[in-house]
Amino acid sequence: MTYTVVIPVLNQLKFTRLCVESLLAGGTPAASVLVIDNASTDDTPAWLANEAGVPSITNRVNLGCGGAWAQGSFHSQADWVVLLNNDVIVPPNGMADLLAAAEREGFDVVSPALLEGALDYDFTTYAPTYVNEMKGVTRTGWFHGVCFAIKRSVFETVGYPDTDRLLGGHEDKEYLVRCLRHGVRVGTVGATVLHHFGSITQKAMKKESGVKSLGDRHHAYQRMGMGWWARKRFKAQQRKQTEDWSRDESAAHGITLHMLRENGGWRFV
Template sequence: MSPSMRYRVVIPVLDQLHYTAQCVDSLLASGTPLEALLVIDNGSRDDTPQWLAARPALTSVRNRVNLGCGGAWTQGALLAADADWVVLLNNDVLVGPAAMERMLDAADRHGIDVVSPALVEGALDYDFAAHAAEFAGRLNGAVRRGWFHGVCFAVRRSVFEAVGFPDTDRQLGGREDVEYLVRCLRHGV
């Protein structure tokens, strides 16, 4: 890992190896460097630990217990102290070509410190590559301020210094992203 990276992608996982493998493959195929990936295994009981162990070049951390999504995000953000941006990404996400670079380039162009890509949720029952190209072209330049999506969002390092890290309270019921958005908005981010 270089002394300073533009971004690190933090992927919290708990079981669901099929999604994790697809996600990692998608990121690598999109041009995301392997050294930019950080998988946080929150105590998986399926084949995820073995899959990660068989890929020593893929940086991963295994927690003995499930720290929850917010806990894994915070752990990853702390471990990614060498990065200007921390991308918090669910393991069931697929990305199009140059997705991370495009998202961060747009954030830099528009002066945005927390950014989410445009995305589509649902079953992958279509040609992803064709759809990704058309979707990216159609939404190129679109900006919606005051909102981000917890499926994937990137946080500039300076935001952690001003706002703090995502909440690690596992009682938020999957709403760690909303809690963090509210704190960001309260701080003018």
């Protein structure tokens, strides 16, 4: 089973380096990593040029997250394409464990469990303990945009991620809706877990541009084919399902598949 990890980047070299180093240290072959540089203006281009073993594509303009996802997915010839944020740390065997769980559970699109927020705990020690408890836990019908792996056959059924720049921040939700409408089995697994610092690039872009949102949510829902009532119903269903998952997982395991780090502790999502 082959895979390509596609990582869109725009500046924020510190986080890109941490992400790539964690992948390589965790057993992902360098040739299986593909960094898409969306016209960075910091030291990212120079760093990529020196990382001869890590494939990369440099864009002259910022194609946005969806554009980079589609570009990397189209470029890859692997069995699976893993779309990964650059502001994450991956544990040992993280990608292999994620895809093994997808095959075992019958998911064609799959995300790992997620720990978000400040890295004020020992992720290296906590991750294996977490996985040992949660390795058999799944959430069927949902994946998150921080990291999701797509089986190649899904591109034939659903197509590639949408490149519309007005989706900014809603690209993962648009792809989720498309997958669900086509009957693609999607899910999240506790067989591996990532630490996510928290949308570092998007926050930097918002601060620089002075906007509250990088995309147009009304346009995004129109793109998904949802009017006002359908949007309200979809969001309510998602909220209710997330609350049910969190309640059941915390009752059974004391932790959940999505947790936020706050004030030295965890909040369940």
